[in-house]
Amino acid sequence: MKQKTEQKKSLNQGGKNMTEEKSIDFFEYFIGPQHPGITGNFGVILNAVGDEIIKAQANPGYLHRAFEKLMEQRMYLQNVPLVCRICVPEPDVNEALYSMAIETLTGIEVPERAKYIRTIVLEMARLAAYLFYFGGTAATLGLYTLPNWSFGDRDYILDLFEELTGARIYHIYMQPGGVRRDLPKDFTKKLYSLLQTLKKRIKEYDGIFFDAALFKKRTKGVGVINKDMAIEYSVTGPNLRASGIAYDIRKDTPYLAYPDINFNVITENEGDFYSRVMVRRREFEEDIKILEQLIDKLPSGEVWNRYPMPLNWKVEKGDVYVKVESTKGEYGYYVVSDGSEKPRRIHVRGPSMTHGIMLLEKLLKGQRIADISPIMFSLDICPPDIDR
Amino acid sequence: MAWNDILKPLSGWKFLFKKPHTIRYPKEDKIPSERYRGIHTNMIDKCIGCGSCEKICMNQAITMKEMDVEVKEGTTNLRPVVDHGRCCYCGLCVDICPTGSLWLSRDYRHLSEDIDTFIIDPNVKEKEREGWQKAPEFSLIPPERGKMEEIPPEKRVKSFMEVFVGYTEPIAKEEAQRCLGCGLCVDACATHMHIPDYLKAIREGNNEEAVRIMFKNNPLSEICGTVCTHFCENVCPVGIIGEPVAIQWEKEFATRTIEDYKKIIDTTIKEKKERVAVVGAGPAGLSFAFYLRLKGYKIDVFEKYEKPGGMMLLGIPSYRLPRKVIEKEIKFITSTGVKIHTGTQIGKKKTFKELLKKYSAVFVATGNTKPYTMGIPGEEGKDTLQAISFLYDVNTGKKIDLKGKKVLVVGGGNVAMDAIRTSRRLGADVYLSYRRREVDMPADELERKEAKEEGIEFMIQTLPIEVIREKGKIKAVKYVPTDMDFSEKGKRPKPVPRMNDVRTLEVDIIIEAIGQGPDLTYLEQEFGESLKIEKGKPVVDKNLMCSIKGLFFGGDMANKQNDIVSAVADGRRAAEGVHNYLQNK
Numbered sequence: 001m002k003q004k005t006e007q008k009k010s011l012n013q014g015g016k017n018m019t020e021e022k023s024i025d026f027f028e029y030f031i032g033p034q035h036p037g038i039t040g041n042f043g044v045i046l047n048a049v050g051d052e053i054i055k056a057q058a059n060p061g062y063l064h065r066a067f068e069k070l071m072e073q074r075m076y077l078q079n080v081p082l083v084c085r086i087c088v089p090e091p092d093v094n095e096a097l098y099s100m101a102i103e104t105l106t107g108i109e110v111p112e113r114a115k116y117i118r119t120i121v122l123e124m125a126r127l128a129a130y131l132f133y134f135g136g137t138a139a140t141l142g143l144y145t146l147p148n149w150s151f152g153d154r155d156y157i158l159d160l161f162e163e164l165t166g167a168r169i170y171h172i173y174m175q176p177g178g179v180r181r182d183l184p185k186d187f188t189k190k191l192y193s194l195l196q197t198l199k200k201r202i203k204e205y206d207g208i209f210f211d212a213a214l215f216k217k218r219t220k221g222v223g224v225i226n227k228d229m230a231i232e233y234s235v236t237g238p239n240l241r242a243s244g245i246a247y248d249i250r251k252d253t254p255y256l257a258y259p260d261i262n263f264n265v266i267t268e269n270e271g272d273f274y275s276r277v278m279v280r281r282r283e284f285e286e287d288i289k290i291l292e293q294l295i296d297k298l299p300s301g302e303v304w305n306r307y308p309m310p311l312n313w314k315v316e317k318g319d320v321y322v323k324v325e326s327t328k329g330e331y332g333y334y335v336v337s338d339g340s341e342k343p344r345r346i347h348v349r350g351p352s353m354t355h356g357i358m359l360l361e362k363l364l365k366g367q368r369i370a371d372i373s374p375i376m377f378s379l380d381i382c383p384p385d386i387d388r
Numbered sequence: 389m390a391w392n393d394i395l396k397p398l399s400g401w402k403f404l405f406k407k408p409h410t411i412r413y414p415k416e417d418k419i420p421s422e423r424y425r426g427i428h429t430n431m432i433d434k435c436i437g438c439g440s441c442e443k444i445c446m447n448q449a450i451t452m453k454e455m456d457v458e459v460k461e462g463t464t465n466l467r468p469v470v471d472h473g474r475c476c477y478c479g480l481c482v483d484i485c486p487t488g489s490l491w492l493s494r495d496y497r498h499l500s501e502d503i504d505t506f507i508i509d510p511n512v513k514e515k516e517r518e519g520w521q522k523a524p525e526f527s528l529i530p531p532e533r534g535k536m537e538e539i540p541p542e543k544r545v546k547s548f549m550e551v552f553v554g555y556t557e558p559i560a561k562e563e564a565q566r567c568l569g570c571g572l573c574v575d576a577c578a579t580h581m582h583i584p585d586y587l588k589a590i591r592e593g594n595n596e597e598a599v600r601i602m603f604k605n606n607p608l609s610e611i612c613g614t615v616c617t618h619f620c621e622n623v624c625p626v627g628i629i630g631e632p633v634a635i636q637w638e639k640e641f642a643t644r645t646i647e648d649y650k651k652i653i654d655t656t657i658k659e660k661k662e663r664v665a666v667v668g669a670g671p672a673g674l675s676f677a678f679y680l681r682l683k684g685y686k687i688d689v690f691e692k693y694e695k696p697g698g699m700m701l702l703g704i705p706s707y708r709l710p711r712k713v714i715e716k717e718i719k720f721i722t723s724t725g726v727k728i729h730t731g732t733q734i735g736k737k738k739t740f741k742e743l744l745k746k747y748s749a750v751f752v753a754t755g756n757t758k759p760y761t762m763g764i765p766g767e768e769g770k771d772t773l774q775a776i777s778f779l780y781d782v783n784t785g786k787k788i789d790l791k792g793k794k795v796l797v798v799g800g801g802n803v804a805m806d807a808i809r810t811s812r813r814l815g816a817d818v819y820l821s822y823r824r825r826e827v828d829m830p831a832d833e834l835e836r837k838e839a840k841e842e843g844i845e846f847m848i849q850t851l852p853i854e855v856i857r858e859k860g861k862i863k864a865v866k867y868v869p870t871d872m873d874f875s876e877k878g879k880r881p882k883p884v885p886r887m888n889d890v891r892t893l894e895v896d897i898i899i900e901a902i903g904q905g906p907d908l909t910y911l912e913q914e915f916g917e918s919l920k921i922e923k924g925k926p927v928v929d930k931n932l933m934c935s936i937k938g939l940f941f942g943g944d945m946a947n948k949q950n951d952i953v954s955a956v957a958d959g960r961r962a963a964e965g966v967h968n969y970l971q972n973k
């Protein structure tokens with residue numbers, strides 16, 4: 001915290017009510033990039049008068065590892081281990097998108113079983129990401145029981161990921177043409193039994209958090225995004241559905257195994273903090289149902305159609321945009337190939353760019369300092385996908 | 389807001405006395421999953437040092453380092469060393485490793501303040517700490533080679549038409565993609581052709597460049613593309629996963645896209661005054677002539693037969709090697725100014741000594757002309773043929789009709805294959821007797837397969853012991869089965885005849901194809917003791933010069949491999965040798 005009275009004048013030039021209220025001290029706060037109330041290494045510079053924020057400026061860039069540029073320097077397969085790093089809590093969407101883009105460019109078909117396995121991975125990742133989200137959001141409100149529970153439960157999903165892919169976080173499991181290994185023995189059985197546990201657990205979460213008066217009091221009516229604003233700011237994913245717009249890429253332009261699966265698109269109407277959490281709370285159960293159906297319908301057969309030897313693999317000239325529904329919103333990859341063994345350009349459209357910069361800056365204005373972290377968490381921002 | 393919402397959170401208390409469900413580290417340890425991708429391990433003796441792991445790693449975590457290991461054929465002394473400060477544990481190196489020697493173990497802990505300890509030598513003797521490892525069906529190397537079309541057996545036995553149709557451009561390009569670029573094949577090739585480079589040119593659609601690269605080491609590239617013994621393919625590590633890269637067929641494809649080599653290969657020559665003679669216009673003599681001519685020497689080649697080509701023309705049947713292919717490459721060689729004098733046998737009217745006087749140096753490559761025989765009772769007679777003479781007769785246009793005849797060919801090498809398949813094409817019922825197991829046959833696997841498709845009966849592990857004749861004509865052959873004696877380690881098993889189990893097979897003709905050696909009588913007559921000979925071959929130094937100054941030897945008569953590409957390599961080496969000799973004289 002830094003007192004900036006001497007700068008008042010210059011800052012006030014664009015300000016509104018500031019000019020009159022000379023008696024109240026004006027503060028500039030730096031929240032992040034190292035702050036427990038921040039999602040990842042990300043920052044917001046706040047101008048506040050008393051407890052009220054008059055200006056918020058997102059301050060990204062701390063996670064910039066030049067992913068997009070790096071990808072231009074690497075052979076196509078060599079990007080598979082890289083892309084997952086673009087979103088830590090839900091890396092798998094990147095793997096799916098990168099593979100889907102290459103598959104569209106090359107025409108490599110994905111076997112049915114691989115489509116199902118990929119969908120299982122994506123849905124498991126959704127559950128894991130939501131558990132992370134629930135815990136994180138509760139923690140910003142000072143309710144620390146839920147993160148202890150939900151992070152522990154998330155570990156069970158990571159255990160299964162480890163069995164399936166050999167790694168807990170960065171799975172590097174999907175590859176163009178399918179996946180890198182078939183399901184290990186008894187995998188679906190273990191997954192099914194975990195789903196039953198999670199079904200019970202979410203009810204227990206209700207007791208300590210989702211139904212709790214404290215949670216409701218702190219969140220209802222806070223950080224409202226109404227329908228018009230949601231559209232104006234290109235809001236996507238659960239944040240959009242919390243504002244009453246039933247749009248879900250899994251339903252509207254279905255990919256992988258989603259066309260075969262029955263599920264409801266969950267919406268809430270208020271567009272506030274509470275709705276954003278509750279959309280995800282209800283989707284959690286919907287995702288469990290999706291996984292149960294995937295296990296039920298899982299076809300047998302091959303799980304990979306091969307591409308040429310990766311050291312000499314040239315991808316057909318062309319460009320393509322592919323998108324999937326992530327827990328954070330619409331995730332997309334625009335891939336351009338010039339026909340050589342390295343991509344010419346890859347653009348990653350992460351949902352956090354819109355949610356974490358334009359939208360967040362707008363939403364924070366007029367809020368109280370104590371609500372900054374909760375609001376940011378409620379939007380489920382993943383900074384590395386801003387800093388590609 | 390209901391009262392309930394205020395009281396409900398207290399439900400969390402019920403867990404206070406439950407057993408914790410997380411791992412109590414460090415009392416309990418986490419056991420990583422079976423597929424866990426942890427610290428590398430590499431079986432040092434299984435690894436061939438191909439360096440594919442190093443190439444695929446985008447983090448440059450792997451460096452190939454020279455190690456103290458035995459370097460067998462098709463291997464190097466390089467082994468991977470991994471910088472775990474760079475590794476992201478993706479396992480791509482494991483999935484591309486053709487041998488499966490490399491895997492990611494279930495160990496994941498390494499703590500140290502010393503950063504150098506993060507560079508780990510993963511090489512071990514025994515398999516240990518399994519984790520993410522090779523799964524053949526998920527290997528990043530496509531196991532199958534591009535399909536080669538061939539004429540069906542029913543059709544091909546009726547004529548001497550070429551069996552293989554040859555690769556099309558798309559298949560050739562796709563096949564060339566399978567190359568790992570390790571270069572192990574370059575060492576295995578007698579003339580060290582730059583295989584990865586020309587495969588790269590082929591997959592980039594630049595066949596002219598590919599052919600230019602080939603001709604740097606081999607002026608008979610199209611012939612080798614058609615009938616080479618392809619030792620390169622035997623060591624290709626892709627062959628550990630599935631079929632090796634079809635190096636030979638790729639060579640055939642690229643060369644056949646070029647109509648006239650003269651148009652794409654630079655053969656400008658700065659003339660020198662020295663003249664060099666060559667005896668024998670087989671592959672060794674022709675390659676020698678080509679490379680030495682490019683250095684500016686004037687070359688005269690003397691050939692006994694009325695056409696150049698040697699065993700390629702007189703031994704190898706035309707269904708395997710079309711004559712126009714031989715003519716095309718020889719035409720290119722002579723276009724550089726090499727003079728070939730056919731119908732000129734050296735040693736009779738013209739002597740080697742005369743040549744040595746008239747020319748600055750002489751390269752002799754007269755091949756193997758003396759066939760070995762079985763030496764069994766009843767063997768001698770007009771109807772016991774020598775494979776090379778039989779093939780010579782067929783290839784020089786002598787009319788031979790074997791319709792309705794029963795022919796027994798004895799042997800298991802490529803000459804035997806040519807004898808059986810040629811007999812079959814001339815209408816005979818053909819049997820092949822070989823004294824070891826089929827896997828021990830020196831003959832190419834593909835040829836064996838094709839011969840069987842053509843209806844030839846393989847009598848494996850049999851040994852003829854007597855030829856029964858009636859009025860001088862062969863009636864039958866007595867033979868016995870053999871057992872294999874594996875007692876000599878590291879050597880081919882020895883056949884042991886079961887002499888108490890004699891069987892008979894009625895046949896009309898026997899063709900012996902059990903090997904041949906050089907005939908050095910002329911040379912011995914001329915040079916006597918001054919020409920050093922060991923095990924039937926002239927002794928030569930690394931430049932291929934023998935004990936007589938200015939006299940060089942190469943090809944079948946001097947090397948052990950006895951194939952075209954080794955003859956080419958000898959020719960190329962001797963060209964360098966003669967050049968060095970003449971420059972330093």
Ligand SMILES: Cc1cc2nc3c(=O)[nH]c(=O)nc-3n(C[C@H](O)[C@H](O)[C@H](O)COP(=O)(O)OP(=O)(O)OC[C@H]3O[C@@H](n4cnc5c(N)ncnc54)[C@H](O)[C@@H]3O)c2cc1C
Pocket residue numbers: 615616617667668669670671672673690691692693696697698699700703704705732733734735753754755756776779802803806942943944945950951952953955
């Ligand atoms: C039936 C058969 C099939 C074969 N198949 C294959 C195959 O598929 N792939 C492969 O790589 N190799 C094959 N080989 C082996 C290959 O043909 C030889 O290794 C190669 O031709 C040896 O070359 P060279 O130049 O040493 O001798 P040769 O090719 O034998 O040439 C020697 C030449 O010297 C001439 N000559 C001999 N004496 C004199 C003299 N006194 N004066 C003048 N000229 C003389 C001969 O007429 C002949 O033209 C086969 C051999 C045979 C017999």
Ligand code: SF4
Pocket residue numbers: 444445446447448449450470474475476477478479480481482
């Ligand atoms: S695991 Fe991946 S990053 Fe590590 S050495 Fe192998 S290829 Fe490189």
Ligand code: SF4
Pocket residue numbers: 430434435436437438439440441442466467468484485486487488489490
């Ligand atoms: S890819 Fe395998 S065989 Fe080749 S050098 Fe690496 S570890 Fe050895």
